Amino acid sequence: MSTTTPPYDGRYGIGELAERAGVTVKTVRFYSDRGLLPETSRTTGGHRRYGPGALERLRLIRALRSLGLAVPEVRRVLDEQDRHGRPGGALEEAVAGHLSALGTQLTALRWRQAALRLVQECPPGERPGRLRLVGTVAAPPSTAPLARFWRGWLPPRMPAGSVAAFLEVAVPRPPDDPTPAQVLAFARLNALTSGPCPAGRRPQPAAHRTVGARGAALLYEGLAEAYELAGAPLRRGREPYAGEALDCFVAAYASAYGTRDTPGFRELLAGQLPADPRLDRYWELVAEVRTPPGGRPEPTPGAAHDWLLTALTAPAAA
Incomplete structure (x- = not known):
């Protein structure tokens, strides 16, 4: 009995996306469950599938988090990018706020x-x-x-x-x-x-x-x-x-x-x-x-x- 591999449809499974982004599956699931990284569909077995833009979006989320932005701040930046095609005022406001806070911490x-x-x-x-x-x-x-x-x-x-x-x-x-x-x-x-x-x-x-x-x-x-x-x-x-x-x-x-x-x-x-x-x-x-x-x-x-x-x-x- 022969099996046929389904054609690649440009979507990632959660494990593949995690591997390409250099994060754990748990991290991908965390951002998905909070609506930062929407899944495009699920397999018949219930496995998550992510579209072609998910990798870059996940990399952006990681970059924002590495700068110390909290999840609500990341969400505002992503929402603005979804509306206008690029981060704008929300990112500037978040970065300025964190720079000010860091300056205070360094002075302390x-x-x-x-x-x-x-x-x-x-x-x-x-x-x-x-x-x-x-x-x-x-x-x-x-x-x-x-x-x-x-x-x-x-x-x-x-x-x-x-x-x-x-x-x-x-x-x-x-x-x-x-x-x-x-x-x-x-x-x-x-x-x-x-x-x-x-x-x-x-x-x-x-x-x-x-x-x-x-x-x-x-x-x-x-x-x-x-x-x-x-x-x-x-x-x-x-x-x-x-x-x-x-x-x-x-x-x-x-x-x-x-x-x-x-x-x-x-x-x-x-x-x-x-x-x-x-x-x-x-x-x-x-x-x-x-x-x-x-x-x-x-x-x-x-x-x-x-x-x-x-x-x-x-x-x-x-």
Whole structure:
């Protein structure tokens, strides 16, 4: 009795498809059962058959999965390809989302690595304290405590745009690839801004408590200009002196108060702007966080403020 082999009809059996794609039969069945790899028919014995395009579709599914896309994301990409003949916006959205997530994960790993080096490289007696300090900071760290600190310090009812502009300057962005020293500085910033105000000190300076919303906006617009002007002599290492930067500094407060720049006003202002060791420490730490290895620290608003305050209180400034 002779048998005849049925002619090849361009379709794959599940085993052949799995072999050609370099996957297991179980994998092919998994994608089929979830509708990602439709079968074209079944034999009389119930075996699955796949059309000529199944191999390329399966290879595309494997490629998408190898990039970390979840099954629902793969389905959206395939549906879009079925409609338009090629992947489009769904693939771009999925890839962008995964790149962003991976970037966050890599940054977190770099922060953990730097934190471990910080603990490893410090003297044994300091390790418990370092561990407690860095243990309070997430990886990658959040800047929320720093922003809350400044929101409580800034004048009340200050316009949202002015607040955002100030926070952009005052809150340092955590570096993506920090050194142990930068991790330590950021952890100290977090501890400094999360702690209560020192006994007897109010959250805001007296100069802030007398200006309204409009005055606050004028004040910080003028201060930003004054700090920028003070940056040039700070970079050159010049001692504080009366000049354009100081005039701009005083004018910012005069505009906020609705008054004129006079010797009497300067004397009054000097009394309302005492040095604040807590803020001085804050800006020192900001400089450490922002300075790359081997780099030169840029003047911070805090350094500019201290330089201008010294110029204001110097006898020649009057």
